[in-house]
Amino acid sequence: MVKYIIKRILMGILTAFIVATLTFFIMNLVPGGPFLSEKAVTPQAQAAMEAKYGLDKPLFIQYLTYMGDLLHGDMGVSIKKRGFTVNDIIGNKFPVSARLGGLAVLVSVCIGVPLGSIAAFKRGKTLDNVIIVFSTAGIAIPSFLTSTLMMYFLSVKLKLLPSLGLDSPASYIMPVIALSLYPTCYIARLMRSSMLDVIGQDYMRTARAKGVTTFKSIFKHALRNAILPVVTYLGPLLASLMTGSFIIEKIFTIPGLGHEFVSAIPSRDYPLIMGTTIFLACFIIVMNVVVDIAYAFIDPRIKLK
Amino acid sequence: MDGNLVDIKHEKLSFFTPVGEVKALNDVSICMKEGEVLGIVGESGSGKSVTAYSLMGLTADNGKIVDGEVNFNGHRIDLMTEKEMRKIRGKEISIIFQDPMTSLNPVYTIGNQIEEAVRVHGDKSAAEAKARAAELLNLVGINEPEKRLKQYPHELSGGMRQRVMIAIALACEPKLLIADEPTTALDVTIQAQILELMNDLKQKLGMGIMLITHDLGVVASMCDNIAVMYAGEIVEYGSADDIFYEPKHEYTKGLLRSIPKFQEKEYSALVPIEGQPVDLLNPPKGCPFAPRCDSCMKICLREKPDRTDFGEHHYARCWLHAKAAFESRQGGDR
């Protein structure tokens, strides 16, 4: 177990290193620099600025310097947001995104799992068909459409909910629904098919033959087996909700990490682009490890090695 | 009740599928006394498992008893609700399944699953249930029960798992144990061990056993009576001796011919039964075995044969015996 975690962490560090290197060079391939767009900058001033941030040195030296700092946990200073280190910005913005994404994951699991299970147990009945229709339709709507349509109907037309920011609990409603619609429907579909699979298993028949109640056979014997595919999906889901929130954060003008990243690219804020990418990559890697460990706890057949 | 543990009378059971009604059981009658060992023999799809499952109310949702009665130990199984059935399952009737690899829940320990069976019926405390589980493991010949209780199914071999299944089945000391092809999925050497174990347990606990198999060799040593099923019907029923030494139905004879006989010195070829099993969606009008029968007559294709009795507990359904009777009567008329 410990050996496995160490192995995964080493693998994760390698991945993060590769991502960092790739991002660094891709980013520097983009023509232009952080100071080109600003007007009334004399060549001298620009050179001075570039010298200040080390951008005048050869690319490879810049790379080495950056990676050296990264090893100490220093991701540099934002070029555009004067006076803020990248660590500060991530520390401020990530909790916003994480809270939103975490809520959305919670909602998707809490709704998707029961919906899928109910559909499986009512296979072929009206309720099953209703759930299938809704979940199939739900995975066909991109989140930006859900959010814009909701914004139009709920805030513009009916004026029920605030349309921007995250100031009140009510303002969480629309972003969370927009973020969780797709995963909820996806989990419901996943859960339905895995539940149907489990219901047909011999051990469910064994449980029935023992005289176990239907309720207990569902909750004890079926659920734990059927939820395994959902657990596998949770890793990528957590990742995609963090990244999916780019668009949601843009639409609802939420001051999250995704918003920060999207606006950092056009302004060539190199340290910030690097910082967010590496941070998100690490986050995804950690989430995947956590999910794998959770999986091994639920399914004793899985040996972590 | 007339003292019979199992009394199935003219049971007809069908599965209602999108393609049509599959008549899985067609007028099946079975009697078992307490402590009796009955073997049900037949090929896949002959209805042997369905018969046993209907006794436990475990048939799939689309399976319905269309006609007849199913009596068990004074209960009318065919009239009981799911809730009433649940009180009987595992307590008065238990079952062990064909494939021990998939019949145990992979995510719970052996101990957990045996204790569950112990605690479902009755009000044993957790500690008592644990003690009982260990005792059961001892009973089915698993050593170091304390250690085994903490293991997961995938950590045990197939034979071990089948022993665990038997332990689960015996948890509440049932009156009847249904064994649905208990050895089919196991290695030959393990098969013998499991059969021996079941024989031992029968001696010790005195319960009735319904042994379902497609292998006549398996039933030979254990069973008091044997029912041979074909296409949802019992084509021949009799004591083990009757079936083995005086088979009356062509299908039974065919089955016996297809068992390898090692004791015979001469080389004798195995004789397979040619042809395909019947399609239960469109069951034939006459004798279901007719298309594969070497002695098939014109009447066999047209009419279902009735029972011909050869003694108190031995009967077969075959036109050949009617023919014999018919000819002797014709002779008498002359």
Place this chain on the structure above:
Amino acid sequence: MGNIKNPLSLQLNVDDFLPASADEKESLVIMRESVGFWQDGLRRFRKNKIAMTAFVIVLLILVLAFIVPPFYPYAYEQQIKGSERLGIMEYSAKEMERMAAGESVFPHFLGTDQNGRDYTIRVMVGARVSMTVGIIASALILLIGSVYGAVAGYFGGAVDMVMMRIVDILYTVPDVLIIILLAQVLKFPLQNLSKTPGFGWITSLGPNMVSMFLVFALLYWVGMARIVRGQIMVLKQNEYVTAAKALGATDGRVIRKHLITNCIGTLIVTTTLQIPSSIFTESFLSFLGLGVQAPMPSLGSLASNALNGLQTYPEKLFAPAFMIFIIILSFNLLGDGLRDAFDPKMKK
């Protein structure tokens, strides 16, 4: 065990006990006709009403997107002066005059945008862009993923180890981040490249679209590669592969002839389900303004542009939104139907 009917109660005669001929016996055995894999799958697919409906809708959308636009009275980039910001079925003052003069004016079913471009044709061309991206990207993914997966699965051992570690790493890369980054990065080099002779086609497609394909090709094949590898690992254990090898077939031939053909069902299903997910990503990028270049519309950019006038012209959002929904939904249903029909695991 009473209740025995006398077997002789039936009217019987001697003829009944004559042996039956083989033909008579044969007539009772109803043989089910044997059907091949494709026939069987197609038959099941045709029976699936939902999937067939989805298939028809996909065909209709293809017709709308690719065949109708050239014959449509308006072009997607044509700016009609004086007809800006028309609502559904509205006509501008100029057009009213022309109609009064007896000229026939083709109606703007969905109105026009702020530049006086007919919105109906823009939605159709937007659907064309989305479909093109979806189909080409999926084809790229299919090609790269299946070849990569087949090679890894077939050779196994160290080759497989290294190849699958690469896949693992790509799997953990935050894809959307990299896509956004690459879309930005590739824009300028591709624009420059399009000026060099021989690469003029880039301009016609738009550099953004090309960079999108590159991104898909670089990142999204990993899922396909994993699936194909898994299939190949199972298939290569089969005896007929050993037999082919024993007969001296080359590795390439075994992969092509025996392995790929045997997982073709899985490939078709996965690719069909990949199309909507590529369209999803495309519309997402276009919505962020990283997709196709103006004046070329895409469903995502149309939806994005409609946000500003949402209060007054909500239909400008609804039309592309509905189009995206229908396209993705019908491809998903089609893919589900194909899976049910061709995935042998589901066979009942």
